[in-house]
Amino acid sequence: MPGNFPRDYASTQSIQNVIERAKRRSYQPMDPAVTALKDTLESDKILSALCRSMFAEGKKLVLANRAHPGYLEIDNIPLLMRLLDYILVTSPEWEDLNVPDYLGGLPFNLVLMVLMETRSGQSLFRHDQVNRHLSTILRKWSRFLESPESAYALNSKDGWLSAVAMARLQDIANHPTRDNRAFIDIFDCPDPSNPDTLGFSSWDAFFTRRFKPGIRLTPSQHVLYPGGKGDGAPILNACESTPWHITRHCSLESNIMLKGKSHSVASMLGKSTLTQHFSGGTVYQAYLSALSYHRWHAPVSGTIRSILYLNGSYFSQLPMSDNLAMEKSQSYLATVATRMVVFIEATDPGVGLMAFVAVGMGEVSSCEASVAEGDHVEAGDEIGCFHYGGSTHCLVFRGGVDVRFESLVEDEQRNCPVPVKSLL
Numbered sequence: 001m002p003g004n005f006p007r008d009y010a011s012t013q014s015i016q017n018v019i020e021r022a023k024r025r026s027y028q029p030m031d032p033a034v035t036a037l038k039d040t041l042e043s044d045k046i047l048s049a050l051c052r053s054m055f056a057e058g059k060k061l062v063l064a065n066r067a068h069p070g071y072l073e074i075d076n077i078p079l080l081m082r083l084l085d086y087i088l089v090t091s092p093e094w095e096d097l098n099v100p101d102y103l104g105g106l107p108f109n110l111v112l113m114v115l116m117e118t119r120s121g122q123s124l125f126r127h128d129q130v131n132r133h134l135s136t137i138l139r140k141w142s143r144f145l146e147s148p149e150s151a152y153a154l155n156s157k158d159g160w161l162s163a164v165a166m167a168r169l170q171d172i173a174n175h176p177t178r179d180n181r182a183f184i185d186i187f188d189c190p191d192p193s194n195p196d197t198l199g200f201s202s203w204d205a206f207f208t209r210r211f212k213p214g215i216r217l218t219p220s221q222h223v224l225y226p227g228g229k230g231d232g233a234p235i236l237n238a239c240e241s242t243p244w245h246i247t248r249h250c251s252l253e254s255n256i257m258l259k260g261k262s263h264s265v266a267s268m269l270g271k272s273t274l275t276q277h278f279s280g281g282t283v284y285q286a287y288l289s290a291l292s293y294h295r296w297h298a299p300v301s302g303t304i305r306s307i308l309y310l311n312g313s314y315f316s317q318l319p320m321s322d323n324l325a326m327e328k329s330q331s332y333l334a335t336v337a338t339r340m341v342v343f344i345e346a347t348d349p350g351v352g353l354m355a356f357v358a359v360g361m362g363e364v365s366s367c368e369a370s371v372a373e374g375d376h377v378e379a380g381d382e383i384g385c386f387h388y389g390g391s392t393h394c395l396v397f398r399g400g401v402d403v404r405f406e407s408l409v410e411d412e413q414r415n416c417p418v419p420v421k422s423l424l
Contacts, residue, residue, distance in 0.1 A: 280399025
Protein backbone atom coordinates (compact mmCIF):
# COMPACT_ATOMS: atom_id res chain seq x y z
CA MET A 1 0.00 0.00 0.00
CA PRO A 2 2.22 2.85 -1.24
CA GLY A 3 2.32 5.92 0.95
CA ASN A 4 1.50 3.99 4.10
CA PHE A 5 3.14 1.84 6.74
CA PRO A 6 2.37 -1.84 7.27
CA ARG A 7 -1.23 -2.16 8.41
CA ASP A 8 -1.79 -5.80 7.55
CA TYR A 9 -3.24 -8.16 10.12
CA ALA A 10 0.11 -9.86 10.71
CA SER A 11 2.03 -6.73 11.63
CA THR A 12 -0.93 -5.49 13.68
CA GLN A 13 -1.02 -8.68 15.72
CA SER A 14 2.75 -8.69 16.11
CA ILE A 15 3.09 -5.19 17.55
CA GLN A 16 0.15 -5.80 19.86
CA ASN A 17 1.66 -9.10 21.01
CA VAL A 18 5.05 -7.51 21.65
CA ILE A 19 3.46 -4.73 23.72
CA GLU A 20 1.41 -7.21 25.77
CA ARG A 21 4.41 -9.48 26.42
CA ALA A 22 6.61 -6.55 27.36
CA LYS A 23 4.03 -5.31 29.85
CA ARG A 24 3.88 -8.74 31.47
CA ARG A 25 7.61 -8.38 32.18
CA SER A 26 7.17 -4.97 33.80
CA TYR A 27 7.79 -6.38 37.28
CA GLN A 28 11.29 -7.48 36.28
CA PRO A 29 14.31 -5.15 36.45
CA MET A 30 15.33 -3.91 33.02
CA ASP A 31 18.65 -4.88 31.53
CA PRO A 32 21.35 -2.37 32.57
CA ALA A 33 22.02 -1.49 28.92
CA VAL A 34 18.39 -0.48 28.41
CA THR A 35 18.27 1.33 31.75
CA ALA A 36 21.32 3.36 30.71
CA LEU A 37 19.58 4.43 27.49
CA LYS A 38 16.42 5.29 29.42
CA ASP A 39 18.35 7.44 31.88
CA THR A 40 20.08 9.28 29.05
CA LEU A 41 16.86 9.98 27.16
CA GLU A 42 15.10 11.22 30.28
CA SER A 43 17.94 13.32 31.70
CA ASP A 44 19.24 15.01 28.54
CA LYS A 45 16.99 17.99 27.73
CA ILE A 46 17.62 17.85 24.00
CA LEU A 47 17.06 14.10 23.71
CA SER A 48 14.03 14.23 25.97
CA ALA A 49 12.49 16.94 23.80
CA LEU A 50 13.24 14.92 20.66
CA CYS A 51 11.47 11.93 22.21
CA ARG A 52 8.37 13.97 23.05
CA SER A 53 8.15 15.40 19.55
CA MET A 54 8.90 11.98 18.02
CA PHE A 55 5.97 10.40 19.88
CA ALA A 56 3.71 13.31 18.89
CA GLU A 57 4.74 13.02 15.23
CA GLY A 58 4.19 9.26 15.36
CA LYS A 59 0.68 9.85 16.69
CA LYS A 60 -0.02 12.16 13.75
CA LEU A 61 1.00 9.41 11.33
CA VAL A 62 -1.49 7.06 12.97
CA LEU A 63 -4.27 9.65 13.00
CA ALA A 64 -3.57 10.36 9.33
CA ASN A 65 -4.26 6.67 8.70
CA ARG A 66 -0.64 6.07 7.66
CA ALA A 67 0.18 3.62 10.47
CA HIS A 68 -1.81 1.13 12.49
CA PRO A 69 -3.52 2.35 15.69
CA GLY A 70 -1.51 -0.21 17.66
CA TYR A 71 1.42 2.20 17.46
CA LEU A 72 -0.52 4.87 19.38
CA GLU A 73 0.38 3.08 22.60
CA ILE A 74 4.12 3.63 22.06
CA ASP A 75 4.00 7.23 23.25
CA ASN A 76 6.41 7.39 26.17
CA ILE A 77 10.02 6.53 27.01
CA PRO A 78 9.29 3.95 29.77
CA LEU A 79 7.13 1.78 27.47
CA LEU A 80 9.57 2.08 24.58
CA MET A 81 12.36 0.92 26.89
CA ARG A 82 10.22 -1.99 28.11
CA LEU A 83 9.77 -3.07 24.52
CA LEU A 84 13.52 -2.97 23.86
CA ASP A 85 14.15 -4.86 27.09
CA TYR A 86 11.72 -7.58 26.02
CA ILE A 87 13.38 -7.95 22.63
CA LEU A 88 16.75 -8.58 24.31
CA VAL A 89 15.55 -12.05 25.36
CA THR A 90 13.54 -12.76 22.22
CA SER A 91 14.58 -14.54 19.03
CA PRO A 92 13.18 -13.46 15.67
CA GLU A 93 10.14 -15.66 15.20
CA TRP A 94 8.90 -17.36 12.07
CA GLU A 95 5.41 -16.46 10.91
CA ASP A 96 3.52 -18.52 8.33
CA LEU A 97 2.66 -15.52 6.19
CA ASN A 98 3.25 -14.23 2.70
CA VAL A 99 3.03 -10.50 3.40
CA PRO A 100 5.69 -8.42 1.56
CA ASP A 101 5.85 -5.67 4.20
CA TYR A 102 5.54 -7.91 7.26
CA LEU A 103 8.05 -6.93 9.97
CA GLY A 104 7.37 -9.52 12.68
CA GLY A 105 10.67 -11.29 12.08
CA LEU A 106 12.57 -8.02 12.62
CA PRO A 107 11.57 -7.15 16.20
CA PHE A 108 13.49 -3.89 16.62
CA ASN A 109 12.19 -2.58 13.31
CA LEU A 110 8.66 -3.69 14.15
CA VAL A 111 8.74 -1.56 17.31
CA LEU A 112 10.61 1.43 15.86
CA MET A 113 9.23 1.56 12.31
CA VAL A 114 6.83 4.46 12.81
CA LEU A 115 9.14 6.39 15.15
CA MET A 116 12.03 6.07 12.67
CA GLU A 117 9.88 7.71 10.02
CA THR A 118 9.32 10.94 11.95
CA ARG A 119 11.62 13.93 11.56
CA SER A 120 12.38 13.96 15.27
CA GLY A 121 13.03 10.22 15.19
CA GLN A 122 15.51 10.77 12.39
CA SER A 123 17.40 13.25 14.55
CA LEU A 124 17.22 11.03 17.62
CA PHE A 125 18.51 7.88 15.93
CA ARG A 126 21.43 9.76 14.36
CA HIS A 127 22.57 11.13 17.71
CA ASP A 128 26.00 9.79 18.72
CA GLN A 129 25.08 9.29 22.36
CA VAL A 130 21.94 7.34 21.45
CA ASN A 131 23.86 5.17 19.00
CA ARG A 132 26.48 4.30 21.61
CA HIS A 133 23.71 2.96 23.82
CA LEU A 134 22.06 1.14 20.92
CA SER A 135 25.41 -0.46 20.09
CA THR A 136 25.59 -1.89 23.61
CA ILE A 137 21.99 -3.10 23.43
CA LEU A 138 22.51 -4.80 20.07
CA ARG A 139 25.70 -6.50 21.27
CA LYS A 140 23.73 -7.92 24.20
CA TRP A 141 21.00 -9.13 21.86
CA SER A 142 23.66 -10.71 19.66
CA ARG A 143 25.00 -12.65 22.65
CA PHE A 144 21.49 -13.91 23.40
CA LEU A 145 21.03 -15.03 19.79
CA GLU A 146 24.32 -16.93 20.03
CA SER A 147 23.19 -18.70 23.21
CA PRO A 148 21.30 -22.04 23.44
CA GLU A 149 18.34 -20.14 24.95
CA SER A 150 17.67 -18.55 21.55
CA ALA A 151 17.13 -21.93 19.86
CA TYR A 152 13.52 -22.11 21.08
CA ALA A 153 12.48 -20.36 17.85
CA LEU A 154 13.89 -23.20 15.72
CA ASN A 155 11.27 -25.79 16.66
CA SER A 156 9.61 -28.03 14.06
CA LYS A 157 6.05 -27.22 15.17
CA ASP A 158 5.69 -23.54 14.30
CA GLY A 159 9.28 -22.26 14.25
CA TRP A 160 11.98 -21.76 11.65
CA LEU A 161 12.29 -25.54 11.20
CA SER A 162 8.59 -26.19 10.72
CA ALA A 163 7.55 -27.79 7.45
CA VAL A 164 6.13 -24.52 6.12
CA ALA A 165 9.21 -22.49 7.07
CA MET A 166 11.67 -24.98 5.63
CA ALA A 167 9.67 -25.16 2.40
CA ARG A 168 9.87 -21.37 2.11
CA LEU A 169 13.59 -21.28 2.91
CA GLN A 170 14.43 -24.01 0.43
CA ASP A 171 12.33 -22.33 -2.27
CA ILE A 172 14.32 -19.11 -1.78
CA ALA A 173 17.61 -21.03 -1.96
CA ASN A 174 16.51 -23.04 -5.01
CA HIS A 175 15.04 -20.14 -6.98
CA PRO A 176 18.26 -18.51 -8.29
CA THR A 177 19.54 -21.82 -9.69
CA ARG A 178 16.14 -23.40 -10.48
CA ASP A 179 16.97 -26.46 -8.42
CA ASN A 180 14.55 -28.57 -6.39
CA ARG A 181 16.58 -29.62 -3.36
CA ALA A 182 15.40 -30.21 0.20
CA PHE A 183 16.60 -27.88 2.96
CA ILE A 184 18.93 -30.49 4.47
CA ASP A 185 20.41 -31.13 1.02
CA ILE A 186 21.13 -27.43 0.52
CA PHE A 187 22.49 -26.40 3.91
CA ASP A 188 25.09 -27.96 6.18
CA CYS A 189 22.98 -29.15 9.14
CA PRO A 190 25.02 -30.49 12.11
CA ASP A 191 22.38 -33.11 13.05
CA PRO A 192 19.67 -33.66 10.42
CA SER A 193 18.09 -36.34 12.63
CA ASN A 194 17.01 -33.76 15.24
CA PRO A 195 13.81 -32.18 13.83
CA ASP A 196 13.68 -29.34 16.37
CA THR A 197 17.19 -27.96 15.86
CA LEU A 198 18.85 -29.93 13.03
CA GLY A 199 21.86 -29.65 15.33
CA PHE A 200 22.03 -25.84 15.25
CA SER A 201 23.11 -24.74 18.73
CA SER A 202 21.44 -21.32 18.59
CA TRP A 203 19.33 -19.07 16.42
CA ASP A 204 22.50 -17.34 15.19
CA ALA A 205 24.07 -20.67 14.21
CA PHE A 206 20.98 -21.35 12.12
CA PHE A 207 20.97 -17.85 10.61
CA THR A 208 24.64 -18.07 9.56
CA ARG A 209 24.28 -21.62 8.19
CA ARG A 210 26.62 -22.64 5.38
CA PHE A 211 25.78 -24.24 2.07
CA LYS A 212 26.71 -27.90 1.79
CA PRO A 213 29.81 -28.76 -0.25
CA GLY A 214 28.86 -28.77 -3.91
CA ILE A 215 26.23 -26.05 -3.55
CA ARG A 216 27.17 -22.72 -5.17
CA LEU A 217 30.41 -23.90 -6.77
CA THR A 218 32.92 -21.37 -8.09
CA PRO A 219 32.60 -21.31 -11.91
CA SER A 220 35.12 -23.29 -13.94
CA GLN A 221 38.07 -21.61 -15.64
CA HIS A 222 36.29 -22.06 -18.98
CA VAL A 223 33.32 -20.06 -17.69
CA LEU A 224 35.50 -17.45 -15.97
CA TYR A 225 37.74 -16.91 -19.00
CA PRO A 226 35.72 -17.79 -22.13
CA GLY A 227 38.21 -15.92 -24.31
CA GLY A 228 41.32 -17.01 -22.43
CA LYS A 229 43.17 -15.48 -19.48
CA GLY A 230 43.71 -12.20 -21.28
CA ASP A 231 39.98 -11.66 -21.74
CA GLY A 232 39.43 -9.41 -18.70
CA ALA A 233 39.25 -10.21 -15.00
CA PRO A 234 36.10 -12.00 -13.75
CA ILE A 235 34.22 -10.62 -10.75
CA LEU A 236 32.17 -13.03 -8.63
CA ASN A 237 29.06 -12.22 -6.66
CA ALA A 238 30.12 -11.74 -3.02
CA CYS A 239 26.72 -12.47 -1.44
CA GLU A 240 23.51 -14.32 -2.29
CA SER A 241 21.75 -11.08 -3.10
CA THR A 242 19.39 -9.18 -5.38
CA PRO A 243 20.95 -6.33 -7.41
CA TRP A 244 19.76 -2.91 -6.30
CA HIS A 245 21.70 -0.28 -8.19
CA ILE A 246 24.87 0.42 -10.13
CA THR A 247 26.41 3.90 -9.99
CA ARG A 248 29.31 4.82 -12.26
CA HIS A 249 31.74 7.76 -12.20
CA CYS A 250 31.17 8.40 -8.49
CA SER A 251 32.54 11.57 -6.95
CA LEU A 252 34.29 11.10 -3.62
CA GLU A 253 32.14 13.75 -1.94
CA SER A 254 28.84 13.72 -3.82
CA ASN A 255 25.83 13.39 -1.53
CA ILE A 256 23.76 10.24 -1.75
CA MET A 257 20.04 10.39 -1.09
CA LEU A 258 18.04 7.91 -3.12
CA LYS A 259 18.24 5.30 -5.80
CA GLY A 260 19.64 6.94 -8.92
CA LYS A 261 21.85 9.47 -7.10
CA SER A 262 25.64 9.27 -6.72
CA HIS A 263 27.11 7.35 -3.83
CA SER A 264 29.46 9.27 -1.56
CA VAL A 265 32.47 7.01 -1.76
CA ALA A 266 34.34 8.94 0.94
CA SER A 267 31.48 8.43 3.42
CA MET A 268 30.93 4.83 2.43
CA LEU A 269 34.58 3.93 2.93
CA GLY A 270 34.96 5.94 6.12
CA LYS A 271 37.44 8.42 4.63
CA SER A 272 40.17 5.76 4.67
CA THR A 273 43.56 6.70 3.25
CA LEU A 274 42.75 4.24 0.46
CA THR A 275 39.59 6.13 -0.49
CA GLN A 276 41.39 8.43 -2.96
CA HIS A 277 41.86 5.48 -5.32
CA PHE A 278 38.10 5.28 -5.89
CA SER A 279 37.44 8.76 -7.27
CA GLY A 280 35.34 8.37 -10.42
CA GLY A 281 34.78 4.72 -9.62
CA THR A 282 31.85 2.31 -9.83
CA VAL A 283 29.60 1.19 -6.96
CA TYR A 284 27.50 -1.96 -7.22
CA GLN A 285 24.86 -2.39 -4.51
CA ALA A 286 22.66 -5.39 -3.70
CA TYR A 287 20.53 -6.52 -0.78
CA LEU A 288 20.03 -9.81 1.04
CA SER A 289 16.77 -11.28 2.24
CA ALA A 290 16.54 -12.14 5.93
CA LEU A 291 15.56 -15.62 4.72
CA SER A 292 18.63 -16.10 2.55
CA TYR A 293 22.29 -17.09 2.93
CA HIS A 294 24.34 -14.55 4.90
CA ARG A 295 28.01 -15.37 4.34
CA TRP A 296 30.37 -13.27 2.24
CA HIS A 297 32.79 -14.57 -0.39
CA ALA A 298 35.74 -12.92 -2.09
CA PRO A 299 34.69 -11.38 -5.42
CA VAL A 300 38.27 -11.56 -6.72
CA SER A 301 41.53 -13.33 -6.01
CA GLY A 302 44.01 -11.14 -4.20
CA THR A 303 45.38 -9.92 -0.87
CA ILE A 304 43.42 -8.36 1.99
CA ARG A 305 44.88 -4.85 2.26
CA SER A 306 42.79 -3.46 5.11
CA ILE A 307 39.65 -4.16 7.16
CA LEU A 308 37.70 -1.30 8.74
CA TYR A 309 34.75 -1.46 11.12
CA LEU A 310 32.88 1.83 10.86
CA ASN A 311 30.40 2.92 13.51
CA GLY A 312 27.25 4.58 12.26
CA SER A 313 23.56 5.02 12.95
CA TYR A 314 21.81 1.86 14.06
CA PHE A 315 18.19 2.73 13.24
CA SER A 316 18.33 5.47 10.65
CA GLN A 317 16.49 5.62 7.35
CA LEU A 318 15.21 8.21 4.96
CA PRO A 319 11.71 9.42 5.86
CA MET A 320 9.56 8.49 2.88
CA SER A 321 6.11 7.57 4.20
CA ASP A 322 6.35 4.29 2.35
CA ASN A 323 5.98 0.67 3.36
CA LEU A 324 9.22 -0.09 1.50
CA ALA A 325 11.16 2.71 3.16
CA MET A 326 13.86 0.37 4.49
CA GLU A 327 14.61 -0.95 1.00
CA LYS A 328 14.53 2.54 -0.53
CA SER A 329 16.93 3.72 2.17
CA GLN A 330 19.68 1.32 1.10
CA SER A 331 21.86 3.84 -0.72
CA TYR A 332 21.53 6.19 2.25
CA LEU A 333 22.32 3.37 4.68
CA ALA A 334 25.48 2.56 2.77
CA THR A 335 26.91 5.88 3.94
CA VAL A 336 25.46 6.24 7.47
CA ALA A 337 24.81 2.75 8.88
CA THR A 338 27.28 0.65 10.83
CA ARG A 339 29.38 -1.26 8.30
CA MET A 340 32.58 -3.18 7.62
CA VAL A 341 34.89 -2.41 4.70
CA VAL A 342 37.27 -5.03 3.32
CA PHE A 343 39.86 -3.65 0.90
CA ILE A 344 41.23 -6.28 -1.50
CA GLU A 345 44.22 -5.80 -3.80
CA ALA A 346 43.20 -7.98 -6.73
CA THR A 347 45.85 -10.17 -8.29
CA ASP A 348 44.73 -8.99 -11.72
CA PRO A 349 46.09 -5.45 -12.22
CA GLY A 350 43.09 -4.66 -14.40
CA VAL A 351 41.01 -4.62 -11.22
CA GLY A 352 43.65 -3.60 -8.71
CA LEU A 353 42.40 -2.24 -5.40
CA MET A 354 38.69 -2.77 -4.76
CA ALA A 355 36.44 -2.73 -1.70
CA PHE A 356 33.70 -4.97 -0.33
CA VAL A 357 31.35 -3.05 1.99
CA ALA A 358 29.05 -4.98 4.34
CA VAL A 359 26.22 -2.74 5.52
CA GLY A 360 23.79 -3.41 8.33
CA MET A 361 20.15 -3.16 7.27
CA GLY A 362 16.92 -4.09 9.04
CA GLU A 363 18.35 -5.09 12.40
CA VAL A 364 21.64 -3.45 11.41
CA SER A 365 23.42 -6.72 11.33
CA SER A 366 26.62 -7.41 13.16
CA CYS A 367 29.40 -7.75 10.59
CA GLU A 368 32.16 -10.32 11.16
CA ALA A 369 35.19 -10.80 8.93
CA SER A 370 36.83 -14.24 8.87
CA VAL A 371 39.99 -12.99 7.15
CA ALA A 372 42.78 -10.71 8.33
CA GLU A 373 44.97 -8.07 6.74
CA GLY A 374 47.68 -9.71 4.65
CA ASP A 375 45.69 -12.88 3.95
CA HIS A 376 45.59 -14.15 0.38
CA VAL A 377 42.16 -15.17 -0.90
CA GLU A 378 41.00 -16.91 -4.02
CA ALA A 379 37.83 -15.73 -5.73
CA GLY A 380 34.93 -17.49 -4.01
CA ASP A 381 36.68 -18.03 -0.65
CA GLU A 382 34.59 -17.20 2.41
CA ILE A 383 35.64 -13.87 3.97
CA GLY A 384 32.97 -13.22 6.63
CA CYS A 385 29.27 -13.08 7.43
CA PHE A 386 26.33 -11.07 8.70
CA HIS A 387 24.67 -11.92 12.01
CA TYR A 388 20.96 -11.35 12.71
CA GLY A 389 18.90 -9.36 10.26
CA GLY A 390 18.56 -8.43 6.62
CA SER A 391 21.58 -6.74 5.09
CA THR A 392 22.97 -4.97 2.05
CA HIS A 393 26.44 -4.88 0.53
CA CYS A 394 28.44 -2.91 -2.02
CA LEU A 395 31.38 -3.60 -4.30
CA VAL A 396 33.43 -0.49 -5.04
CA PHE A 397 35.85 -0.31 -7.97
CA ARG A 398 38.52 2.28 -8.80
CA GLY A 399 38.02 5.02 -11.32
CA GLY A 400 39.21 3.91 -14.74
CA VAL A 401 38.23 0.26 -14.25
CA ASP A 402 35.82 -0.76 -17.01
CA VAL A 403 33.33 -2.85 -15.04
CA ARG A 404 30.96 -4.81 -17.28
CA PHE A 405 28.15 -6.59 -15.47
CA GLU A 406 26.15 -9.56 -16.69
CA SER A 407 22.93 -8.53 -18.46
CA LEU A 408 20.70 -9.99 -15.74
CA VAL A 409 22.61 -8.02 -13.11
CA GLU A 410 22.18 -4.80 -15.10
CA ASP A 411 18.41 -5.41 -15.33
CA GLU A 412 16.85 -3.05 -12.76
CA GLN A 413 13.57 -4.99 -12.95
CA ARG A 414 15.23 -8.14 -11.64
CA ASN A 415 13.69 -9.30 -8.36
CA CYS A 416 15.54 -12.58 -7.97
CA PRO A 417 18.84 -13.07 -6.10
CA VAL A 418 22.04 -13.70 -8.03
CA PRO A 419 23.69 -16.88 -6.70
CA VAL A 420 26.73 -16.24 -4.54
CA LYS A 421 30.04 -16.95 -6.30
CA SER A 422 28.43 -16.73 -9.75
CA LEU A 423 29.71 -14.31 -12.38
CA LEU A 424 28.64 -10.76 -11.66
